[in-house]
Amino acid sequence: MDSQLSGGFLKHTLFPPKIFTPNSITLSNGVIVRHNAIGVVEITPPVSDKAIVISSGIHGDETAPIELVDDLVSSILDEAFQPTSRLLFIIAHPDAIHAHTRFIEENLNRLFADTNPLRNKECQLANNLQEQVQTFFKKGTEEPWHFDLHSAIRASEHYMFGVVPASTKVTDIRPLVSFLKASHMDAVMLSRTPSSTFSWYSAEKFGALAATFEMGRVARLYENNMEEFKPLRDALVALLCGETLPAPSKEKGFSNYKVTRTITKTSEAFNLAFSDDAANFTYFAEGEQLAEENGTVYSAIAGGEAVVFPNSKVAIGQRAALLVQPFEPNLSEPLYVNVERDPGPVAFS
């Protein structure tokens, strides 16, 4: 086994050697494991039908995804399962992981719109990751997928959910929704506007079936209860190995939301009208005030809206909250998360 990875992918990423040289090994099952860069491992099986990026650690304090990625890479190295897709595993931001923070200078997950001028470490990281993903997808013609794994800052009415970015591509995302259900996630949220996130980058530039996954809530490394994410791990292994996905949960329901509005903070005067620790998907009835900034009042629209990722402390110019409404997709027809198409009528209970 590659001596650099023998101590584990996460350990190497957090404590890399002074000089890193890309290297690769071939496992006895014919799978090639290439350590492309610190925090980036590429898996190439002899035959592949999908090209799947699984990224974690974009935010340094969201650690369950990092533990999951480390575990999947170890299992492949141990030949515990044999992938039939090309894979790119990423642990993105070791400095932020060491510092137990979301980011050091700038939110990395807002830097995927384009190549960034090098004003800080996050810009460099975003540029490197864009290059890695571009090279990976352009290497083959397999179906492109990207799961960017995160954990929410606050409590949530839905513990595990997927956020599907809106792109200008016409990609039918029903296989992605099936995967979320097979992972026993609680909900999907369809964006309506471009967002410069890592999953948006793969959806927009490569037409990937891409989503941000919210896996529970932030916790210190190794203080996560990884049993909670076993259904996601099982579904990932099935997808990576070309096997039938697990059946959706019989106990849990599955909710569909579409984003109605994005509230952007434009000045330091921005205030949310509710408590800072309100849970994701807290519902506000029509007319209830949500936020205020320099005399502009944001209130819930007809039918009410639920609030997701509210954060008044974001940098000026960034998203301070998403507002969503439930809807029922018609899954007998293609489902597009395209900036120009409404995914379907709102469904109020």
Ligand SMILES: O=C(O)CCC(=O)N[C@@H](CCC(=O)O)C(=O)O
């Ligand atoms: O809990 C929060 O407020 C943030 C959790 C998180 O990092 N979420 C991602 C979502 C990205 C997307 O919209 O696809 C983020 O804010 O970057």
Ligand SMILES: [Zn+2]
């Ligand atoms: Zn995050």
